[in-house]
Structure formats: C-alpha cells, structure tokens
Amino acid sequence: MNSAKKYVVGLTGGIGSGKSAAAEIFRALGVEVIDADALAREVVELGQPALSDIAAHFGSGILTDEGNLNRAALRKIVFSNPEHRSWLENLLHPLIAELLQHRLNAAKSPYTILESPLLLETEQYKLVQRVLVIDASEETQIDRSVRRDGSDEEVIRSIIASQIDRLERIQHADDLVTNEESLEQLRENIETLHSKYMRMVT
Incomplete structure (x- = not known):
C-alpha cells in the first residue's frame, strides 16, 4: 500500500464509461489527477527505448512516416492477439508503474x-487506498467510443473483451x-464523492 501521507483514489472504468470526464471534474475541483494512459503514451514517445523495442518486435509498419507510434495499427494487432498483447x-507496465509512483510521490x-x-x-x-469505478452498459460504452474517436465497433468490442469483466470490476469498487x-449528473456525483474524500483525509 502507499504511505499514509499520500491518499490515492484509483479511478477506473471500461472504455467509453466516462472515467476521463470524471477525471476532468476532479481536476476542476483542484484534485491532482495522474493519468496512466498519458504516462503510457509518454514511455513510447519518439526517442524512448520502449518505442525502439516495439518497432523491432512488430516491424516498422507500426510507426508513422515521422517515426512516431501508430496507435491505431498497434491497437489492431495487440487486441486481436493475446500473445502480442502480453509481450x-x-x-x-513496469515502465509505467515506475513513472506513476514518481508522479504520485510528487502530488x-x-x-x-x-x-x-x-x-x-x-x-x-x-x-491506491480506494477504488472508484465509473460504470456504463456495454451498449453505452460502444456508442460513446464510436462517436468519440470514430473507432470501428469491432475494435471497441475487442477492447471491452480484453478488459476485466464489468461485473468483476464493480465488485472491486469502494465507490x-x-x-x-x-x-x-456525473458532475453532481463526483462533487459528492469529492466532499466525502476531503472529509476522509482532513
């Protein structure tokens, strides 16, 4: 567990659930938000060793003309092949975890x-000391994801299938x-939780 001085709430949810919208509301309330997805992008930026490793493993077709990671191409490969995803x-994950710990310590x-x-x-x-799950039905997840980034419905379904089961995720929720x-409505719910968390840590 993290030290008692640092109270961390883990915010999670499936693709298209609205967890990023919830995170933005917490930010607006003055709470520091560490975005694991943003850190995942950081560790594969141009010039990072991990990007070279990925290109060596999957081939240069995984890169854009500028040499950056082609996320759409990588997503199609890893979410349809468990071995590639595991690799x-x-x-x-170890690179992201190290960066996460550093950012949490600095919060x-x-x-x-x-x-x-x-x-x-x-x-x-x-x-984290507490888990907050943002939940939405699979139909809502697919609809939001397709409208948000124009992703193929089949790709969204494969991402949902690769993530922890929705009911299992809910079972881990403290909130x-x-x-x-x-x-x-989401803002009202987050504001209520913010008040609760502030009471817990002050």
Missing part, C-alpha cells in the same frame, strides 16, 4: 486521483458511479 504489457493535493483503465488488471491497484445520464 507489450510486459514491456510497458500536493489532499488526495490524488490515479486514473487508469487497467487499474485492476495490473498491479496499479496496489498504489460506484453509474454514468448513463447527463454530464451534469
């Missing part, structure tokens, strides 16, 4: 949010927000 996770707000889609699938859950309604 990539074994490469990236200054009364409590910190660790936003991660893979909080429960990786050992990131060991960094659960069902996000099927408006952004305003």
Whole structure:
C-alpha cells in the first residue's frame, strides 16, 4: 500500500464509461489527477527505448512516416492477439508503474486521483487506498467510443473483451458511479464523492 501521507483514489472504468470526464471534474475541483494512459503514451514517445523495442518486435509498419507510434495499427494487432498483447504489457507496465509512483510521490493535493483503465488488471491497484469505478452498459460504452474517436465497433468490442469483466470490476469498487445520464449528473456525483474524500483525509 502507499504511505499514509499520500491518499490515492484509483479511478477506473471500461472504455467509453466516462472515467476521463470524471477525471476532468476532479481536476476542476483542484484534485491532482495522474493519468496512466498519458504516462503510457509518454514511455513510447519518439526517442524512448520502449518505442525502439516495439518497432523491432512488430516491424516498422507500426510507426508513422515521422517515426512516431501508430496507435491505431498497434491497437489492431495487440487486441486481436493475446500473445502480442502480453509481450507489450510486459514491456510497458513496469515502465509505467515506475513513472506513476514518481508522479504520485510528487502530488500536493489532499488526495490524488490515479486514473487508469487497467487499474485492476495490473498491479496499479496496489498504489491506491480506494477504488472508484465509473460504470456504463456495454451498449453505452460502444456508442460513446464510436462517436468519440470514430473507432470501428469491432475494435471497441475487442477492447471491452480484453478488459476485466464489468461485473468483476464493480465488485472491486469502494465507490460506484453509474454514468448513463447527463454530464451534469456525473458532475453532481463526483462533487459528492469529492466532499466525502476531503472529509476522509482532513
């Protein structure tokens, strides 16, 4: 567990559940949010050793003309092939965990949010004292994801299938927000939780 001085709430949910929208609301309330996805992008930026390893493993077709990672191409490969996905996770997860710990240690707000889609699938859950799950039906997840990034429905379904089962995720929740309604309703729910967390840490 993390030290008592650093109270960390793990924020997770499936693709298209609204966890990023929830994270933005926490940010607006003055809470520091560490985004595991952003750190995952950071460790594969141009010039990083991990990017060279990925290109060597999957071939140069995984790179854009500028030499950056082609995320759409990589996503198609790893979410349709468990062995490729496992190789990539074994490469990236330790790098991301090290960076996460560094950022959490540097956080200054009364409590910190660790936003991660893979909080429960990786050992990131060991960094948090509490788990907040943002939940939405699979139909809602698919609809939001397709509208948000124009992703192929089949790709979204394969990502959902690769993530922890929705009901299992809910079972790990200390706090659960069902996000099927408006952004305003989500904001009200997050503000209520923020007040609760502030009472817990002060």
